[in-house]
Amino acid sequence: MVDRTLDASGLRCPMxxxxxxxxxxxxxxxxxxxxxxxxxxxxxxxxxxxxxxxxKLMSSSETAGQYRFVIKCGG
Known part of the structure; x- marks a missing residue:
């Protein structure tokens, strides 16, 4: 269960x-x-x-051109 979700779909590098x-x-x-x-x-x-x-990168995946990352915020 994540605390927040950031949907950066459609944004181009480096956004x-x-x-x-x-x-x-x-x-x-x-x-x-x-x-x-x-x-x-x-x-x-x-x-x-x-x-x-x-x-810390907890997980990453790619499905049909959509990239998903779960990141644990460090200190």
Missing amino acids: PLLKTKLELNSMAPGEELEVIATDAGSARDIPAFLQLSDH
């Missing part, structure tokens, strides 16, 4: 990543964010950003 960063900045550590995006660049950009941050 899904920027909106993900903004949303995570407003969340408490331990909360989970679900991100839904349709831009293929998100499959590369979001995990790359998370590797450089305190946040």
Whole structure:
């Protein structure tokens, strides 16, 4: 069960990543964010950003051009 959902469908790079960063900045550590995006660049950009941050990628998937990420907000 996620705490928040960010629907970035239809947005082009770099907007899904920027909106993900903004949303995570407003969340408490331990909360989970679900991100839904349709831009293929998100499959590369979001995990790359998370590797450089305190946040943790809990899961990711792609179905019919829709990318879904579940991220645990770090401290």
